[in-house]
Amino acid sequence: MNVMARLSAVVVLVVGTGVATAAEDHPDHQHQEKNPPREEAQHAEHPIPAEQAVAEDERQGQHTKEANSGPTESEQRHVPPDPPQHPMHDMSNEQMIELMQMDDTAAFGMVLLDEFEWHEIDNSNAVHWDGQAWYGNDYNKVWLRSEGNRIGGEYEGLAELFWDRVVARWWEVQAGFRQDFGEGPSRTWAAFGVHGLAPYWFEVEATVYVGEQGRTAARFSGEYDLLLTQRLILQPKIEFDLYGKDDPRNGVGSGLADSEVGLRLRYEFRREFAPYVGVVWTRAYGDTADLARAAGDDDDDLQIVAGLRVWF
Numbered sequence: 001m002n003v004m005a006r007l008s009a010v011v012v013l014v015v016g017t018g019v020a021t022a023a024e025d026h027p028d029h030q031h032q033e034k035n036p037p038r039e040e041a042q043h044a045e046h047p048i049p050a051e052q053a054v055a056e057d058e059r060q061g062q063h064t065k066e067a068n069s070g071p072t073e074s075e076q077r078h079v080p081p082d083p084p085q086h087p088m089h090d091m092s093n094e095q096m097i098e099l100m101q102m103d104d105t106a107a108f109g110m111v112l113l114d115e116f117e118w119h120e121i122d123n124s125n126a127v128h129w130d131g132q133a134w135y136g137n138d139y140n141k142v143w144l145r146s147e148g149n150r151i152g153g154e155y156e157g158l159a160e161l162f163w164d165r166v167v168a169r170w171w172e173v174q175a176g177f178r179q180d181f182g183e184g185p186s187r188t189w190a191a192f193g194v195h196g197l198a199p200y201w202f203e204v205e206a207t208v209y210v211g212e213q214g215r216t217a218a219r220f221s222g223e224y225d226l227l228l229t230q231r232l233i234l235q236p237k238i239e240f241d242l243y244g245k246d247d248p249r250n251g252v253g254s255g256l257a258d259s260e261v262g263l264r265l266r267y268e269f270r271r272e273f274a275p276y277v278g279v280v281w282t283r284a285y286g287d288t289a290d291l292a293r294a295a296g297d298d299d300d301d302l303q304i305v306a307g308l309r310v311w312f
């Protein structure tokens with residue numbers, strides 16, 4: 001019994017010494033186990049909502065970004081303008097419109113000679129013109145348009161007078177009259193049309209005409225300005241004329257009467273002044289071609305042209 005008692009006492013002594021040594025080697029762990037930090041205890045008792053935690057992270061990230069980022073090179077080189085020396089006083093709408101010249105109802109005008117060129121017609125020198133002028137405001141205008149040729153001292157062509165009204169951002173409707181003149185009898189027409197910019201910046205015009213004795217006609221034209229440079233511009237253009245009835249005295253047959261396809265290259269010394277050269281192909285169809293051949297004229301002609309485009 002004495003031996004067993006002694007062995008038991010030795011075992012108890014060894015175990016107690018090991019436990020004390022472990023406690024001395026990890027005092028922090030023992031402290032954390034018995035006494036957790038106040039902040040962690042508070043978090044455990046009152047957890048932070050997820051939204052508040054996200055907002056806090058974003059604020060910390062923004063503060064870090066602001067602290068690490070300085071002004072860029074462009075910001076350093078920027079020189080702010082001087083503050084206004086004469087601040088604007090309160091004013092009425094009428095005074096503001098007058099000051100900024102933004103009155104949509106103000107009247108203004110323009111004259112454009114789109115084509116003024118030399119070419120040959122039936123082996124004779126000819127001068128061709130195609131121009132327009134208008135006066136009015138942004139919504140309503142009076143529009144004058146004329147096109148024709150001078151051949152051997154004789155004039156032939158047409159003149160149109162329209163009321164022009166804007167109906168959409170890029171489109172206008174027109175209504176008025178057309179007067180033909182030349183070797184044959186003159187014709188007077190009532191005219192109704194549309195003019196504007198189609199998608200991809202094609203400028204188009206389409207007009208229908210109603211004349212005396214049940215005569216009808218239609219004209220379509222389209223053109224496009226291709227900027228090779230800021231001053232060198234290539235302009236393709238196409239035009240068709242159609243008539244509802246024969247008019248032999250004026251050399252016109254029913255149906256598709258004629259077409260014109262042109263390609264002109266102009267150089268704008270100024271936007272208002274641009275000489276050009278080009279090539280124009282004209283062709284007559286159907287009864288109109290038959291009438292042209294009967295009169296000794298060509299029904300298919302390719303011409304080299306040179307001219308001037310001006311506006312003011």
